[in-house]
Amino acid sequence: MQITFDQVSHIYGRGTPFERTALRDVSLTIPAGSFVGIIGQTGSGKSTLIQHLNGLLQPTSGTITLGDVKVTPREKMPHARRRDIGLVFQYPEHQLFEETVAKDVAFGPLNFDMPPELVEVRVREALEIVGLDYEAVKDRSPFHLSGGQMRRVAIAGVLAMQPKVLILDEPTAGLDPAGRKAILEAIYRIHREQRLTTVLVTHSMEEAARYADRLIVMAQGRAVLEGSPDEVFAHADRLRELALDVPETVALVTQLNQRLPETERLPSSLYREEALIEHLLARLSVAKER
Amino acid sequence: MLQHIAIGQYVPGQSFLHQTDPRSKLLFVILFAALVFWANNAATYAVLVGFMLAGVLLSRLSLSYILKSLRPIWLLILFTVVLHLVITKGGEVYFRWGWLSVEEMGVRQAVFISLRLTLLVLISSLLTLTTSPIDLTEGLERLLGPTGRIGVPVHEIALMMSIALRFIPTLMEETDKIIKAQTARGANLTEGSLVRRARSLMPIVIPLFVGAFRRAEELALAMEARGYRGGVGRTRLRRLKWSWRDGCVAAAACALTFVIGWWRT
Numbered sequence: 001m002q003i004t005f006d007q008v009s010h011i012y013g014r015g016t017p018f019e020r021t022a023l024r025d026v027s028l029t030i031p032a033g034s035f036v037g038i039i040g041q042t043g044s045g046k047s048t049l050i051q052h053l054n055g056l057l058q059p060t061s062g063t064i065t066l067g068d069v070k071v072t073p074r075e076k077m078p079h080a081r082r083r084d085i086g087l088v089f090q091y092p093e094h095q096l097f098e099e100t101v102a103k104d105v106a107f108g109p110l111n112f113d114m115p116p117e118l119v120e121v122r123v124r125e126a127l128e129i130v131g132l133d134y135e136a137v138k139d140r141s142p143f144h145l146s147g148g149q150m151r152r153v154a155i156a157g158v159l160a161m162q163p164k165v166l167i168l169d170e171p172t173a174g175l176d177p178a179g180r181k182a183i184l185e186a187i188y189r190i191h192r193e194q195r196l197t198t199v200l201v202t203h204s205m206e207e208a209a210r211y212a213d214r215l216i217v218m219a220q221g222r223a224v225l226e227g228s229p230d231e232v233f234a235h236a237d238r239l240r241e242l243a244l245d246v247p248e249t250v251a252l253v254t255q256l257n258q259r260l261p262e263t264e265r266l267p268s269s270l271y272r273e274e275a276l277i278e279h280l281l282a283r284l285s286v287a288k289e290r
Numbered sequence: 291m292l293q294h295i296a297i298g299q300y301v302p303g304q305s306f307l308h309q310t311d312p313r314s315k316l317l318f319v320i321l322f323a324a325l326v327f328w329a330n331n332a333a334t335y336a337v338l339v340g341f342m343l344a345g346v347l348l349s350r351l352s353l354s355y356i357l358k359s360l361r362p363i364w365l366l367i368l369f370t371v372v373l374h375l376v377i378t379k380g381g382e383v384y385f386r387w388g389w390l391s392v393e394e395m396g397v398r399q400a401v402f403i404s405l406r407l408t409l410l411v412l413i414s415s416l417l418t419l420t421t422s423p424i425d426l427t428e429g430l431e432r433l434l435g436p437t438g439r440i441g442v443p444v445h446e447i448a449l450m451m452s453i454a455l456r457f458i459p460t461l462m463e464e465t466d467k468i469i470k471a472q473t474a475r476g477a478n479l480t481e482g483s484l485v486r487r488a489r490s491l492m493p494i495v496i497p498l499f500v501g502a503f504r505r506a507e508e509l510a511l512a513m514e515a516r517g518y519r520g521g522v523g524r525t526r527l528r529r530l531k532w533s534w535r536d537g538c539v540a541a542a543a544c545a546l547t548f549v550i551g552w553w554r555t
Binding site: 015016017018051054056079082083085086087089092094095096097107108111112143157158161 | 301351352354355358464467468470471472473474475476477478481492493496497500501
């Protein structure tokens with residue numbers, strides 16, 4: 001399902017002393033099946049942007065096209081279509097409310113009138129995708145789990161609806177490195193296995209570089225840079241201006257290239273850690289053979 | 291969704307009213323509220339409405355924004371108006387249909403009572419719109435200071451108030467976020483039978499309570515960690531001072547009381 005924004009603006013608290021423009025003329029495309037990273041500082045409009053992606057907010061002006069549905073200042077998103085777009089908020093564990101983990105995960109599917117036999121299957125699948133043992137957690141209270149486990153349950157609650165697009169707002173905020181990695185790897189795995197269109201909001205360049213095949217950089221309510229990671233990272237100066245930085249891998253490649261002769265420079269497509277290590281090792285072994 | 295409720299929302303500014311000492315504002319509001327009940331004819335109500343409008347001008351806030359604070363109570367006003375129109379009898383009869391009649395006293399009472407409610411809400415919103423919660427509780431604490439000698443826990447009351455005021459916007463934001471999160475999971479709060487709608491509140495109320503308790507615990511811990519032991523021997527960061535503005539407010543209060551007392555019947 002492709003998502004396009006055409007000249008979308010959003011103003012909060014219109015007509016009050018608290019009026020604030022959160023999005024200014026944002027135009028962008030999220031192609032079907034892609035993994036898009038949205039990066040930006042706090043207050044750059046990231047969270048406002050993604051709330052438009054499933055019709056929770058309506059634009060003040062402009063048009064959003066979600067597959068075959070159009071959302072404009074006048075036209076709302078039909079309730080049933082929300083199921084297609086799974087939105088995981090920041091700190092999603094704060095939305096847990098049921099007595100047991102299984103019931104909480106089943107909340108979304110049941111709201112969209114999925115038959116109960118099917119719901120159980122979906123709940124089991126969703127919990128296993130996020131790396132939890134269904135039999136072990138299904139009857140436990142979600143409030144007695146650890147922080148990382150609660151977050152996984154909350155993400156499973158969205159996955160169980162089987163959305164066509166998955167949007168995550170800083171899913172790793174406040175987690176330890178191991179927890180971060182586990183959650184991101186799980187997200188990346190379902191993205192590849194189900195060709196699920198995924199939007200990851202983050203302020204970590206490392207996370208964006210590692211998983212996204214397309215990046216959108218937000219600043220002051222505008223989409224200032226958009227393109228493949230190597231295209232975006234090529235604007236290192238602009239990123240620094242926006243108080244963002246290129247990932248360490250890109251910084252290393254730039255440093256190495258300054259010392260290497262022009263013919264032997266490293267390609268800018270080496271922004272993923274594994275790819276860079278592999279390339280460097282290959283080069284070293286070639287050098288040794290000589 | 292919830293961003294339209296204006297009560298208790300401080301709007302930062304530099305106007306006359308913003309810079310007036312919270313104590314004089316508080317005392318004036320209390321006096322004004324008393325005068326609202328003392329006034330009993332068209333002239334005195336006109337004076338009060340005029341004072342109210344002058345206050346709005348002095349706050350440099352737009353009237354339409356302040357009027358929004360009436361939103362939560364307009365149903366109540368409507369209810370009292372209808373009740374008085376129908377029930378209060380006396381004077382000339384304007385309209386009669388079977389047992390139903392609208393009479394002079396009823397119209398009079400309806401207008402006065404709704405004016406009273408409106409004035410009370412507006413003056414208190416004007417206070418909270420121009421006074422930050424910290425100033426407000428500090429003013430209250432100082433005003434109640436003398437009662438501390440007879441065992442009233444003034445500092446604790448003031449602290450409870452400032453914490454409550456401080457968390458109103460936070461909890462509203464959180465409610466908004468939880469409503470959105472559950473809507474994204476297909477919760478439908480606006481459709482279905484009454485029972486169904488009441489049930490659909492559970493996914494919002496429970497996380498909200500859990501969050502409120504979590505915040506309370508964290509706050510208590512943070513306060514203890516910074517050595518908070520109650521009000522005994524605590525010094526103040528900001529001192530409140532009497533200024534020419536407070537003189538103006540006092541003069542206005544005297545003049546208003548005098549005029550109302552003179553003109554009421």
